[in-house]
Amino acid sequence: MSILKFLFIISFFYFYTFAYETQLEETSLKKLANNYTWNKLLHYKNKKSEILDKDFFISQNGNLDSQEELKETIEAYFSTTLKKDDSHPRCKFPARYLWLSKQINLPNYAEIPNYCKKLSKWSVYKDTESISVILVSGYLGNPASTFGHSFLKLNSNNQNLENDLFDSSINFGALVPDSEPIIKYIFKGIFGGYEAGFSDKYFYTQDLIYSHTEFRDMWDYKLNINEYERKLLLFYFWEVVGKKFKYYFLNKNCGYRVSDALELISNEPIIDSANAWYAPIETFHKLESISKNTSIISDVKYIPSSQKRLYSRYLLLNSIEQNTINSIIKHNYKNIKFNLKKHSISEKINILDFLIEYEKYLLIKDPKLKDREKIKNKLLLQRLALPIKTPLKAQIKNKKSPAKGNKPIKVGLGLTHLSNIGSYPTLNFSVFAIEALGDNSLEFDELIVGDLSLAYKNELLLNKFDLIKIKKLKKETTPWDNSSSNISWQLNIGSNLIEKDRKKHNDLFVKGAIGKVLFNNDNFISYAFLNSTLHNNYPYVDINPTLNFDINLNEIKTSMSFGVMANPYNQERNETLSLSTQYKIYDDFSIFINYKKEKYDKSSLNLKWFF
Amino acid sequence: MFSKTIKLSVAAITAVMLSTAQDSQAREFAEIYTECGLGAMIAPKHEAVAAVTNVTWDLGTTAISSNISSEDTCAGGKAKVAAFINDSYENIEKDLASGEGKYLNTLASIAKKDAESKENFIANLRNDFSSIVASADYDNLTKYQKSQKLYNAIY
Numbered sequence: 132m133s134i135l136k137f138l139f140i141i142s143f144f145y146f147y148t149f150a151y152e153t154q155l156e157e158t159s160l161k162k163l164a165n166n167y168t169w170n171k172l173l174h175y176k177n178k179k180s181e182i183l184d185k186d187f188f189i190s191q192n193g194n195l196d197s198q199e200e201l202k203e204t205i206e207a208y209f210s211t212t213l214k215k216d217d218s219h220p221r222c223k224f225p226a227r228y229l230w231l232s233k234q235i236n237l238p239n240y241a242e243i244p245n246y247c248k249k250l251s252k253w254s255v256y257k258d259t260e261s262i263s264v265i266l267v268s269g270y271l272g273n274p275a276s277t278f279g280h281s282f283l284k285l286n287s288n289n290q291n292l293e294n295d296l297f298d299s300s301i302n303f304g305a306l307v308p309d310s311e312p313i314i315k316y317i318f319k320g321i322f323g324g325y326e327a328g329f330s331d332k333y334f335y336t337q338d339l340i341y342s343h344t345e346f347r348d349m350w351d352y353k354l355n356i357n358e359y360e361r362k363l364l365l366f367y368f369w370e371v372v373g374k375k376f377k378y379y380f381l382n383k384n385c386g387y388r389v390s391d392a393l394e395l396i397s398n399e400p401i402i403d404s405a406n407a408w409y410a411p412i413e414t415f416h417k418l419e420s421i422s423k424n425t426s427i428i429s430d431v432k433y434i435p436s437s438q439k440r441l442y443s444r445y446l447l448l449n450s451i452e453q454n455t456i457n458s459i460i461k462h463n464y465k466n467i468k469f470n471l472k473k474h475s476i477s478e479k480i481n482i483l484d485f486l487i488e489y490e491k492y493l494l495i496k497d498p499k500l501k502d503r504e505k506i507k508n509k510l511l512l513q514r515l516a517l518p519i520k521t522p523l524k525a526q527i528k529n530k531k532s533p534a535k536g537n538k539p540i541k542v543g544l545g546l547t548h549l550s551n552i553g554s555y556p557t558l559n560f561s562v563f564a565i566e567a568l569g570d571n572s573l574e575f576d577e578l579i580v581g582d583l584s585l586a587y588k589n590e591l592l593l594n595k596f597d598l599i600k601i602k603k604l605k606k607e608t609t610p611w612d613n614s615s616s617n618i619s620w621q622l623n624i625g626s627n628l629i630e631k632d633r634k635k636h637n638d639l640f641v642k643g644a645i646g647k648v649l650f651n652n653d654n655f656i657s658y659a660f661l662n663s664t665l666h667n668n669y670p671y672v673d674i675n676p677t678l679n680f681d682i683n684l685n686e687i688k689t690s691m692s693f694g695v696m697a698n699p700y701n702q703e704r705n706e707t708l709s710l711s712t713q714y715k716i717y718d719d720f721s722i723f724i725n726y727k728k729e730k731y732d733k734s735s736l737n738l739k740w741f742f
Numbered sequence: 743m744f745s746k747t748i749k750l751s752v753a754a755i756t757a758v759m760l761s762t763a764q765d766s767q768a769r770e771f772a773e774i775y776t777e778c779g780l781g782a783m784i785a786p787k788h789e790a791v792a793a794v795t796n797v798t799w800d801l802g803t804t805a806i807s808s809n810i811s812s813e814d815t816c817a818g819g820k821a822k823v824a825a826f827i828n829d830s831y832e833n834i835e836k837d838l839a840s841g842e843g844k845y846l847n848t849l850a851s852i853a854k855k856d857a858e859s860k861e862n863f864i865a866n867l868r869n870d871f872s873s874i875v876a877s878a879d880y881d882n883l884t885k886y887q888k889s890q891k892l893y894n895a896i897y
Contacts, residue, residue, distance in 0.1 A: 293847040293860075335830060335848070343833065484840050491836050505881050511839045515872040519841025519865070 160205075163234055164198035171395050172227050172367065173197055174376075181383075183326065183375040189220055204228075208237055215246040222247035226366035233359075242362065255299050255331075256365050260288035261353055261429070264389060265300075266415050266532060267341050268348040269565070269578065276345070277578060278563065279533075281389045281411040284334055284351065285365070296335035301368050303329050303388040305378040320380035327378030329371055329388070344495055346438035350532040352418060355429035360396040367395055386411030393418075397427065408562060415534030435527045441492055442607045443525035444485055452482055457610040459486065464506055476517060483514040484522050489611065536571025537741035538719060539563045545723075545737035547586060547594060551633045555588035559737060567602060567681060568688040568713035568723070569741075575656050575681045577602040586628065593637055597625040604658055606651045619646045619658055630731040631668075639667040654683045662694075670698035675707055686715045696729060705730050713739075770897070771890045774824040820897060823853045828889045835888075838864075838871045853896050870895035 163169060173193070174181045180194040187193075189207055193200035204227055207213055207220040221228055221244050232240045243250050250256070263284040270276035282302040286295065305325040307316060319325050341347045356364070371392075377383065382405045390401040393414065401417045402409070422428045435443075445453065455470045459482075471479050490507035494500060543559040562581035565571050579600040586594035604619045621644040629638045646660035662675040677694030692709040708728040715721050723737040827834060830845050837843025841864055854863035874880065874891045883891070 293851045294844055296844065296848045297852070333826075335826070335845075339830060339833070480840070487836055487839050491832055494832070508875060508881055511835065511875050512872070514839040515868065515875060519868070521842050522840050 159235065160202060161198060164201045166234075168230055168395065169201060169227075170197060171391075172224075172230060172370070173200060174371070174391075181376050182371075183377065187370075187374050189224075205231070205235070215244070217247060217249045219244075219246065222250050224370050225250060226363055226370050229359075229363055229366055250369065253369065255285055255287075256362075256369075258287045258289045259285040259299075259361065259365055261286045262356065262361060262364055263354065264352045264393065264414065264418070265337070266350045266352065266412065266534060268533065269573070270345055270347050276347075279386075279411045280341070281386050281414055282337060283368075283389060283392065285368075286353070296333065296338065298334040299331050300334045300337050301329050301331055301372065301392075302337065303327060303385045305380075306375075320378070323377050323379050323383075325378040326375045328373060328375045329368065331368070331372050341436075342434065343437045346436040348436050348439065348530060349434040350415075350534075351430075351432040351434060352415060352532075353429040353432070354393075354396075355426045356396055364392065364396055367392060382407060382409045384409065384411070386414050390414045390417070397421065398425070410539055410563060412534055412539060415532065416538045419532075419534050431532055433527075433529050433532070435525075435530070438492065439527055439607075440525045441488055442609065443527045444488065444523060445609055445611075447523045447525060448481055448485065449478075452478055452485075455482055456485060456489075460489070460611045464509075477520065480514070480517050480520045481523060483510055483517070486510050487514060533565070533571050533573070537564075537566075537569045537721075539565065539571070539741070541582075541739055541741050543723075543737050543739040545584070545735050547584075547733065547735040549628065549630050549635070550732040552630050552635055553588065555586045555592070555594075557584050557586045557594050557735070557737070559584045559739070564741075566713070568690055568711060570715055570721070571741075574606065575602075575604055575651075575683070582625075588635075592628060592635065593626060594628045595626065597623060599624050604648050604651075604656060606648055606656065617647060619648055619660070620644060621646075621660060621662070629729075629733070636668060641665045656681045670700045670703075672700075673698040677707065688713050770820070771824055771893045774821050775828070775886070775890075823849070823896065824889075824893055826852065827892050828886070831885055831889050831892070834892070835871075838868055841865075841868055867895060 173188075175197060178195070178197075180188070182194065185194075188200055190196065190199040190203040193203070204220060204224065208228065208231075213219055216222070225242065225247075228237065228240070229242060231237060243256075245251070263286055265282050265284050267280040267282075269279040282300050284295070285299040285301065287298045289297075305320065305327040307325060311319075341349060376388070387402065387405050387409045389411070390409075390413070393401050399421060401414060401421075403413075403417070418428055445456070448456070452474070455474065455478075459467050459470050471482065474482065487507060487510045490503055490510060493503050494507065541559070541561040541564045545557040545559060546554060547557050548554045560583050561579060563579070564582060565573055565576075565578045567575055567577040577600060579597055582595070582597040582600065584594040584596070586592040600623045602619075602621045605617050621642070623640070623642040625640065627638045627640065629636050642662060642664040644660040644662040646658055649657045649659060651657070657678070657680050660677050660679060662677060664673050664675070665671060666673070673696050675694050675696040677692045679690070679692045681691075682689045690709070690711045692707070694707040696705045696707050697703065706728070709726070711723070711725040713721050713723045719741045721739045721741070723739055724735070725737075726732070726734040826849060833843070833845040834849055837846030846864060847860070850860045850863045850867075854860060871892065874888075874895065880888075
């Protein structure tokens with residue numbers, strides 16, 4: 132065979148092989164481009180990336196064409212012309228290449244190439260031994276935090292650190308300019324006027340805000356994930372932190388983005404639906420649901436707020452110490468020296484430790500209290516003159532995660548009877564319901580949004596609509612709590628179908644109440660409310676003081692209210708009575724019975740399904 | 743006379759050096775404070791929006807939190823300690839009073855020298871902190887000034 136023929140045959144086989152491989156690559160490329168994880172890594176939704184930054188993409192149309200982006204990502208790996216420094220795609224997008232290394236052959240693949248200086252120094256990658264998702268409780272003190280918050284925590288194995296305050300947290304939030312007017316803030320938050328993104332901060336910044344400033348509880352859901360999943364998630368955060376998304380308060384919020392990240396390593400979707408509304412707690416409802424069949428959650432740890440720790444610390448003191456504290460606070464520290472004299476060193480330490488924490492608590496609630504700052508400084512001096520002693524460890528009862536209760540959306544069927552009108556069927560729906568009698572109840576508190584009940588009695592009727600219904604009971608009361616913080620309150624705005632003069636009427640109302648808790652324990656609470664309601668019909672105003680009892684027997688919860696109603700227009704006095712019982716048949720299904728007596732009687736029987 | 747002159751000169755030089763050292767410490771905290779943006783509050787100033795903490799003002803990886811390097815200007819080392827003191831002053835103050843607590847333990851773990859025990863670090867810092875709190879102007883100090891004094895007590 133001549134040399135030319137030999138060379139021709141060799142070249143033929145070489146290019147044939149190469150062409151065959153290219154054809155395979157094209158087929159594989161398309162399949163990979165449609166892969167669920169690849170689309171997750173590009174943050175695709177409805178065939179378009181939700182990331183706004185152009186530099187997140189290697190290809191020109193990477194935000195719209197996942198195949199083009201995949202092709203250029205692979206080409207970058209094999210490129211001999213791209214600069215080998217931190218700007219190289221292998222340094223910018225380590226999650227993509229980690230995933231790709233499991234799908235195709237990447238010769239000499241290393242998770243972190245040695246020319247990726249910044250990524251090499253990223254200690255979070257080396258130090259993170261597990262990842263947690265943190266649920267922050269709802270905060271009835273302000274509207275936008277009402278539905279809770281969530282973020283991720285990268286748990287470090289760094290032996291030099293005493294605790295987790297320097298663990299990294301990955302938090303999604305909107306970029307809001309300083310001094311933004313509140314109306315503009317609400318409008319832009321709802322209608323996508325803000326950009327948002329993930330930021331990484333030390334966990335202590337979250338602890339300071341949520342536990343020590345807003346006094347919110349947290350639950351730490353530690354994920355049970357393998358090494359590959361852990362690395363993939365960490366690299367995912369490396370890629371996405373600092374990139375911008377559009378922010379929508381109702382559905383593309385922190386909860387949605389946390390769930391979106393978790394879907395990278397979950398075998399089933401976390402987000403069931405987020406078209407109109409997605410509350411942070413939904414991530415955790417889904418995790419609880421998935422954990423029934425797989426061990427996706429390794430552990431759930433309750434992190435009580437600093438306010439809870441303060442109350443618990445008080446309860447740890449003996450009665451003599453408590454009496455001294457109450458006396459000192461009552462007399463505004465005028466008699467502190469006299470009061471402390473009779474105590475041992477150990478008791479003095481316990482008392483001063485508590486008082487310092489108490490004054491710190493008051494100053495957080497109202498930083499303008501300059502006098503309290505001076506009191507606190509004097510207490511510091513007194514305490515510093517005494518020896519170091521380990522403070523009493525508060526024994527705080529483990530509080531069940533809200534995600535272990537009912538899911539927040541509710542639908543139901545019912546039968547209602549209205550005096551002199553008769554009975555009629557109802558169809559009920561609520562956008563967000565944490566009911567006082569529900570399985571996800573906030574210890575007898577209540578938050579219900581958009582609760583609609585439609586009825587049919589010869590015509591379609593609005594049986595009831597609660598735009599918003601909030602009940603906040605101040606349960607922890609101690610002698611040293613100032614009187615304003617002991618107030619319980621209630622707000623209800625909506626519409627109710629009532630009977631008046633034997634006719635049906637829609638009563639539009641705004642009802643407010645203030646009151647006080649009289650007694651409470653884990654299963655029982657009694658409280659008095661002074662209710663005042665504005666109506667769209669005569670009488671336009673009524674006052675209704677009530678005595679209330681709520682009982683929690685786990686599967687069965689009952690609420691009773693007794694009162695008298697009067698109005699400024701006439702001498703009418705009507706006794707009011709409300710009795711409600713809810714029984715949990717099984718997870719997410721309950722039966723509810725209610726009887727209400729005012730100037731009319733209304734009773735109902737409802738089946739509820741929570742999802 | 744001559745030895746008296748020398749003694750006075752040495753004393754003067756020492757006084758200048760000490761005051762310069764204090765100044766350089768103060769400048770160090772101040773430098774970190776400005777260069778690393780410690781002045782940014784964790785939550786915003788606007789009261790209505792302040793109630794909402796599901797917002798962020800510095801998107802992306804900040805130099806302090808990136809953990810990229812302990813030698814860079816704002817990452818790790820003294821900058822990390824300065825930021826922690828500035829952000830958590832009230833909690834550290836409370837813990838220092840009792841000599842024990844999560845925030846104080848954390849400060850000890852990031853600020854103490856390797857050879858020093860945690861107990862020693864806390865005992866010494868608590869002593870120095872007593873002097874700071876006992877000073878006549880402590881009631882009127884701003885949070886920045888208090889943080890600076892505590893930082894200087896460590897370094």
